[in-house]
Amino acid sequence: MNIHDLHKRPLPAQPWAEGEKIPWNEPGFSQRMLREHLTQEHDAASRRTKIIKKHIKWIQNVILAKKPSRILDLGCGPGLYCAELAKLGHTCHGIDFSPASIEHAVRNSPANFSYTLGDLRTTEFPPGFDLVMFIFGEFNVFKPAHAREILQKACAALAPGGRILLELQTFDAVEQMGNQPPSWYSSSGGLFSADPHLCLMESFWDEDQAAATERYIILEDASRFTRYTSTTLAYSEEAITRLLQECGFGEISFYNALTGESSESPDDFFVVTALSR
Numbered sequence: 001m002n003i004h005d006l007h008k009r010p011l012p013a014q015p016w017a018e019g020e021k022i023p024w025n026e027p028g029f030s031q032r033m034l035r036e037h038l039t040q041e042h043d044a045a046s047r048r049t050k051i052i053k054k055h056i057k058w059i060q061n062v063i064l065a066k067k068p069s070r071i072l073d074l075g076c077g078p079g080l081y082c083a084e085l086a087k088l089g090h091t092c093h094g095i096d097f098s099p100a101s102i103e104h105a106v107r108n109s110p111a112n113f114s115y116t117l118g119d120l121r122t123t124e125f126p127p128g129f130d131l132v133m134f135i136f137g138e139f140n141v142f143k144p145a146h147a148r149e150i151l152q153k154a155c156a157a158l159a160p161g162g163r164i165l166l167e168l169q170t171f172d173a174v175e176q177m178g179n180q181p182p183s184w185y186s187s188s189g190g191l192f193s194a195d196p197h198l199c200l201m202e203s204f205w206d207e208d209q210a211a212a213t214e215r216y217i218i219l220e221d222a223s224r225f226t227r228y229t230s231t232t233l234a235y236s237e238e239a240i241t242r243l244l245q246e247c248g249f250g251e252i253s254f255y256n257a258l259t260g261e262s263s264e265s266p267d268d269f270f271v272v273t274a275l276s277r
Contacts, residue, residue: 178212
């Protein structure tokens with residue numbers, strides 16, 4: 001991408017037209033993202049340990065009723081939730097497409113946990129789980145056809161009476177994301193590049209598709225531009241209820257947060273559980 005391409009870039013950016021995901025699975029991205037997952041300074045990539053422990057307590061007491069369970073963690077990252085669940089005696093399998101995250105999870109996993117490096121869109125899910133977890137709004141980044149396929153595979157992976165636990169970004173949070181004004185920052189090295197660079201950001205909200213598209217243009221020198229684009233789909237409670245029912249789930253319940261109560265930022269996420277039928 002050069003300055004001419006930058007000037008002629010499509011405006012507005014269309015949902016998923018410039019790629020479906022930022023390539024977090026590339027080795028460099030993967031290593032840089034792992035540092036963000038493990039830091040205790042913010043909750044941008046993964047929650048800090050003190051917050052994860054609060055979530056695990058609610059999952060253990062309310063969702064699992066303190067029963068030893070088989071758990072499938074979709075988009076597990078470096079296995080931070082799995083590590084806490086292991087301490088409570090659960091058996092877990094995590095799937096993520098970031099090689100650095102999976103390497104970290106494997107190095108730090110107990111015997112009752114296993115991991116697969118794979119893309120949720122194409123990876124087959126093992127069967128026989130009591131709970132499928134898909135948290136921190138990762139479900140929102142998949143285009144509708146892939147989101148449906150993931151839910152169908154999740155339903156098939158559950159044992160009779162098994163449950164799915166989804167944590168979604170709220171409709172309002174996604175809409176706000178798509179209506180942010182253009183901005184930029186400079187960095188000596190960060191998530192998008194290990195080298196000094198400028199990051200130009202612009203966001204777009206598509207009302208018809210209820211999707212926010214974020215475009216990041218990385219300038220590492222005067223002639224080299226790299227573009228990354230991510231789209232996030234907004235779900236209302238009615239839309240996710242309908243989709244879950246169409247994918248084989250019933251007995252759908254909603255919660256304000258992964259603690260069952262209002263979170264510190266209640267407008268950002270909501271939680272849905274449903275039973276396989």
